[in-house]
Amino acid sequence: MNNTILVIDDEFIIKESVFDALEDEKYHFIYAENGEIGFQKYIEYNPVVVLLDLRMPILDGFGFLDKIKVMPYDLSSIVVLTGHGSDNEIEKCFSLGVSSFLKKPFNIFELRGLVRNLVDLNNTKRQVQTSCVVQSIISSILQLAISETQSNKRLKDILEFIIDLPIIEGVMQKGAIYIIDDTNGKMVLRESSGISSDLLTFCENISSDTCFCGEQIMNKVEHDRNKDILVPSHYCIPMKTNDTMIGLMVLFLEDNYVKKSEDYQIISEIASIVAIIVRNKA
Structure with missing residues (x-):
């Protein structure tokens, strides 16, 4: 609020x-x-x-x-x-x-x-407006999920659609989606966009309770810049289905961006839909 x-x-x-x-x-x-x-x-x-x-x-x-x-x-x-x-x-x-x-x-x-x-x-007006916007975004994401695009490219299209959304202020055109590997409990990079090869190598495998920047996932959702590994500030959003975490969505932020609770609310709802799509192997 x-x-x-x-x-x-x-x-x-x-x-x-x-x-x-x-x-x-x-x-x-x-x-x-x-x-x-x-x-x-x-x-x-x-x-x-x-x-x-x-x-x-x-x-x-x-x-x-x-x-x-x-x-x-x-x-x-x-x-x-x-x-x-x-x-x-x-x-x-x-x-x-x-x-x-x-x-x-x-x-x-x-x-x-x-x-x-x-x-x-x-x-109240803000909540109604946000709800309408989120429903429109979710509809577009679902359309991408059932598109005729090859299944191995759909998640990439969805991620690129999300990082281009003007409603989420301050998000750079950089992001990643991780999925938990049930065999070893590690978070495996499933899809990325706009991330440099050096950072991709660093981010490939992380534990299921930790963001690649070193922050604990459940402690907070807004992680600050990590200068030691050249990671910009970012949102770190758990992807859940039926309260079970199956992965992680990371969206990188512009420098000095003031993070807003409304943005996180929108991103959380989007992450829930992406989790369902991933579970159903988009």
Whole structure:
């Protein structure tokens, strides 16, 4: 669930007031003192709610709204907090996609209830949107699995389709699928794409509870760059059928990419489908 709140205001006391009002809700707060910095953090953190002042130096609230261009299907809501709002400014705010308008000094209970409702609404929209996207992806993968392509090439086609998906941000066009060899318990490289021969040699055989980078598979799914063996950051996703692990999907990530829980949710569902396909010898 996304619980990031971006506060864009040049008054420190407002930041403190917002935190005091919402600290019991366990949100993740990001602050910016003007619209320009706020825009950069909006892009970087993808907040579920933005609390925005209108009058600030460098770039004011209207400039920020012009830059982000709020759309009806966006998964963020903008709440304007200002002590200077005229009727014309309020009308302009709503025309630019603002969800709500609160005048300073705001009532903390009103702010708390409003933010809570917007967070719940946007996360519900996010879940529905993600579910629809995942169903479309799964349908495409299943089509590849039953295609007339030679069976030894289908898994390669599926892997290349996955690493090219624009919905999974930050994934390089590099990935691998491992299958557990029942005879020795080792993880054997079944398919790969975009990986150098040196790295392929290093990754050929690994134990069934360890990623090739040395991390334990079940400890976490996001493994950081390993400079000793020139491995970039990557997602390491167990492939399971009926709660039994049969293999591993590895997707390599761009440097400095901020991993997102939504991405992992999508990849996990994809990995489950690939596991079924592998079990049925795609």
